[in-house]
Amino acid sequence: MLPALLELRSDGHVHTSFCRHAIGTMEEYVLAAINKGLRHLVFLEHMESGIEYFDTTWLSESDFDDFFEEGDQLRKRYQDRLEIGLGVELGYNPVHRDELLARIKKRSWDRIGISYHYCWHPDFPYHLNLVSRKKWNIDAINQVGCDQLLHHYFDTLIEAVRLLPGTVLCHLDAGLRYQPELHFSKAHSEKIAVLLDTVKAKGMAIEINTSGFAIRGEPFPATQFVKMAIDRKIPLVAGSDAHKPEDVGNHFDRLPDFINAGIHP
Numbered sequence: 074m075l076p077a078l079l080e081l082r083s084d085g086h087v088h089t090s091f092c093r094h095a096i097g098t099m100e101e102y103v104l105a106a107i108n109k110g111l112r113h114l115v116f117l118e119h120m121e122s123g124i125e126y127f128d129t130t131w132l133s134e135s136d137f138d139d140f141f142e143e144g145d146q147l148r149k150r151y152q153d154r155l156e157i158g159l160g161v162e163l164g165y166n167p168v169h170r171d172e173l174l175a176r177i178k179k180r181s182w183d184r185i186g187i188s189y190h191y192c193w194h195p196d197f198p199y200h201l202n203l204v205s206r207k208k209w210n211i212d213a214i215n216q217v218g219c220d221q222l223l224h225h226y227f228d229t230l231i232e233a234v235r236l237l238p239g240t241v242l243c244h245l246d247a248g249l250r251y252q253p254e255l256h257f258s259k260a261h262s263e264k265i266a267v268l269l270d271t272v273k274a275k276g277m278a279i280e281i282n283t284s285g286f287a288i289r290g291e292p293f294p295a296t297q298f299v300k301m302a303i304d305r306k307i308p309l310v311a312g313s314d315a316h317k318p319e320d321v322g323n324h325f326d327r328l329p330d331f332i333n334a335g336i337h338p
């Protein structure tokens with residue numbers, strides 16, 4: 074039986090052309106959500122601070138002004154057809170924590186998703202994007218070493234969950250998702266247990282991110298980690314992480330079987 078805590082008519086994580094690597098206007102995502110029979114859609118746009126990278130994959134403060142203005146208009150226009158949330162996917166940067174906290178405080182968010190995408194390493198001129206399929210990142214990550222970077226990824230997420238005012242932890246085990254033959258060791262699982270305990274203590278939810286189905290045949294996080302979240306009675310929220318309008322609510326029909334497998338392995 075599907076736990077009541079996972080609402081399948083709500084997509085809690087979509088991007089738009091505001092973040093410069095997704096396509097489609099906010100309204101196109103709203104219309105896609107209505108067409109798919111969703112009741113609730115949350116825009117979870119990228120905020121990053123202090124990242125050195127060869128692309129910009131996040132919003133500036135003035136982009137966020139436009140995002141809220143457009144989102145408020147859409148909320149009014151579609152109020153009887155869709156509940157629209159305006160949120161942020163807050164990418165952690167330990168060195169710029171105070172700046173991130175100040176930026177978050179300035180606005181009223183419906184959801185604050187925590188993620189960690191960009192890692193600094195002194196051997197490279199740019200931050201390494203830990204969730205990128207670009208060859209430059211894959212090669213750099215291999216050079217540093219997957220095992221070590223995965224530990225760093227989970228340690229940093231634990232710190233982010235502790236120190237940021239998040240409401241949802243995004244795509245928990247998506248770090249290094251494009252590295253070939255990625256392997257989670259027992260030590261990594263133990264770190265995930267600490268991370269989940271921290272999420273629970275903060276009263277946050279765990280996102281079931283369905284973009285994983287296309288990448289590796291199951292969402293982020295994997296069944297074993299979803300089971301650990303369910304054991305801790307952590308609420309689960311579904312998110313497509315759509316980067317184009319047609320991907321809103323993508324693969325949500327596969328979630329009931331997936332969650333059942335997590336509860337009754």
Ligand SMILES: [Zn+2]
Nearest residue numbers: 162188243244
């Ligand atoms: Zn993300």
Ligand SMILES: [Zn+2]
Nearest residue numbers: 086088162314
């Ligand atoms: Zn995202």
